[in-house]
Amino acid sequence: MKYTPELDGIRALSILLVMISHAGFGHIVPGGFGVTIFFFISGYLITSLLISEAEKNQHIDLKKFYIRRFWRLLPPAIYFIIISSLLILYINHAIKMSEISAALFYFANYYKIFIHFSNVDGLLSPFNILWSLAIEEHFYILFAPLLAFTYRSNRYYQIIVVFLVLPLLIRLGYALIFPDLLHEGGYTYTATEARIDSIAFGCFMACLMHKPVQKEWLERHLLKFGYFVLGLAAILLSLLVRDLFFRETFRYSVQNVGLFLILLNVLFNQASFFAAIRRFLALSPLTFVGKLSYSLYLQHWLSMTLISYAIGLNKFSLAWQIGFWGLTIITTLVSYYVIEQPTIALRRKYGSNV
Numbered sequence: 001m002k003y004t005p006e007l008d009g010i011r012a013l014s015i016l017l018v019m020i021s022h023a024g025f026g027h028i029v030p031g032g033f034g035v036t037i038f039f040f041i042s043g044y045l046i047t048s049l050l051i052s053e054a055e056k057n058q059h060i061d062l063k064k065f066y067i068r069r070f071w072r073l074l075p076p077a078i079y080f081i082i083i084s085s086l087l088i089l090y091i092n093h094a095i096k097m098s099e100i101s102a103a104l105f106y107f108a109n110y111y112k113i114f115i116h117f118s119n120v121d122g123l124l125s126p127f128n129i130l131w132s133l134a135i136e137e138h139f140y141i142l143f144a145p146l147l148a149f150t151y152r153s154n155r156y157y158q159i160i161v162v163f164l165v166l167p168l169l170i171r172l173g174y175a176l177i178f179p180d181l182l183h184e185g186g187y188t189y190t191a192t193e194a195r196i197d198s199i200a201f202g203c204f205m206a207c208l209m210h211k212p213v214q215k216e217w218l219e220r221h222l223l224k225f226g227y228f229v230l231g232l233a234a235i236l237l238s239l240l241v242r243d244l245f246f247r248e249t250f251r252y253s254v255q256n257v258g259l260f261l262i263l264l265n266v267l268f269n270q271a272s273f274f275a276a277i278r279r280f281l282a283l284s285p286l287t288f289v290g291k292l293s294y295s296l297y298l299q300h301w302l303s304m305t306l307i308s309y310a311i312g313l314n315k316f317s318l319a320w321q322i323g324f325w326g327l328t329i330i331t332t333l334v335s336y337y338v339i340e341q342p343t344i345a346l347r348r349k350y351g352s353n354v
Contacts, residue, residue, distance in 0.1 A: 001052040006267060007041060008290025009281025014038050015293040019300045023324055024315030030239055032189070033255065035132050036198050038293075040259045042136055043202025050147055051210045060148035069140065071343045073133065073294075078104070079339045080298040083331075084126035087302070091121050091309060103127045109134040109190045123308050129301035131190045138192040139163075139199045160207060163200035164256075170194050171249045179245075188248040201256040205264060222261065223269045231261030295335035296328065303327040 014037040021031025054060050081103050088095045096118060102111035108130035111117065117125035143163070150156040171188050174181075181187070188194045208214040235258040238251045266277050280286075289296070307323040314320055 001048050004267075005282040005287045006278050007045060008287040008293075009283065010037065010041055010263070010266075011290035011293040012286040012288075013281075014041070015289065015296050018297065019328070022300065022304060023321065033235070033239065036252065036255050037259065038132065038297075039136070039195070039198035040202040040256070040263065043139075043199035043204075044206045044263070045202075046140065046144075047147070047203040047206035048210070050144065051151070051206060054148075054151050055210075060144070060151065062145060062148055065144055068347050069137075071347045073137070075339045075343050076295050076298060076335050077130070077133065079335055080126070080302060084302055084305075087306060088118075088120055088125065092118065099125070099127055103130050106130075106134040106137040109192060113186045113190055120305055121309055123305050123313070126302045126305050129298065132297075135190075135192045135195050136199065139196045143200075143203065157207065160200055160204050164197050164204060167194050167197040167200075168249070168253050171252070175245055175249050182244050182248050185248060195252065198252060198256055198259075201260050205260055209268065218264065219268070223265055225265070225269075225271065225273065227261045228265040228269070228274075231258040231265075234258030234261070292332055292336050295332045295340060299331040299335055300324075300328045303331060 014034040017029060017034030017037075018031045021029040021034070050060050050065065081100065084103075085095055085100055098115070099111070099117055102108045102115075102117075108117075108127055109132075112128055112131050117127045119125065143159075146159050147156050150159060170191075171194050174187055174194070208218055234254050238254040238258065241247070241251070265274055266281075303324055307320060307327060308315075311317075311319055311323060315324075
């Protein structure tokens, strides 16, 4: 699979949504939707790479896949966990090994739901941000072997449909059984089984676009400006409807369908309007931010904790904004150039081309 700069452009817009939301503008900027876009893009990209490998080599090498994932994710995460642990230890004079374990071994989302990370001088722990990474890893632990074992038989479509539908049923079940807990929003937002449909929709799009018959059908029926507008309307609806039951159940499904229609057209529609969007997404400043997005995601939360501890939690003060954005940029560049970049050769040794 060749490099697609537009995907990095989409990543850039997603991480900016998350960061601006956390920088005090969450009441008008949907940071959670930015994470949903990340999930979708991750599912699309990883599945495209796995299918390309299967088509080239007639099989998927799971060992190499997980080695690539290790070298992609763990070094920046370990750097983040070490710095966060030192910060927590300095401020709280103690740190729980269970929290470090949850951060390191990808069960931060369930730790956040059922146990809760300790506050840091009244501030949320830096480890809270790791919930979404845990969901991604849980999904690929399940999905990659299933795809590898069923790719030739095409039964993986049935598996993906399960991943598309089951999380919605789980959210509905939770909402009906525990209606009094819906206002907390923790389980339906951060539990793996309640959120993996966003990744699965990206996987679904990748699978459809790699099969000639399905690809032709999509190109003939869905690559139309009207469906792009319909996707935008679905996203807008998901953000404007404030009913609690809808937000904790159908919201993510509506967003997933909307993203499917939008990104399908943005990435594959050859009309001049969408070509212009792709040129914008491929601009070098955006693609650079997209390449930094993983480190940005980790480091911006750590920077927020540190700046808030140092000068207070007044996010609308000029000092806080300068400190937050400045420290985020510095720590992100260190993470990217000192930690991420040296691992590229190792990942490519095991078949990575992104």
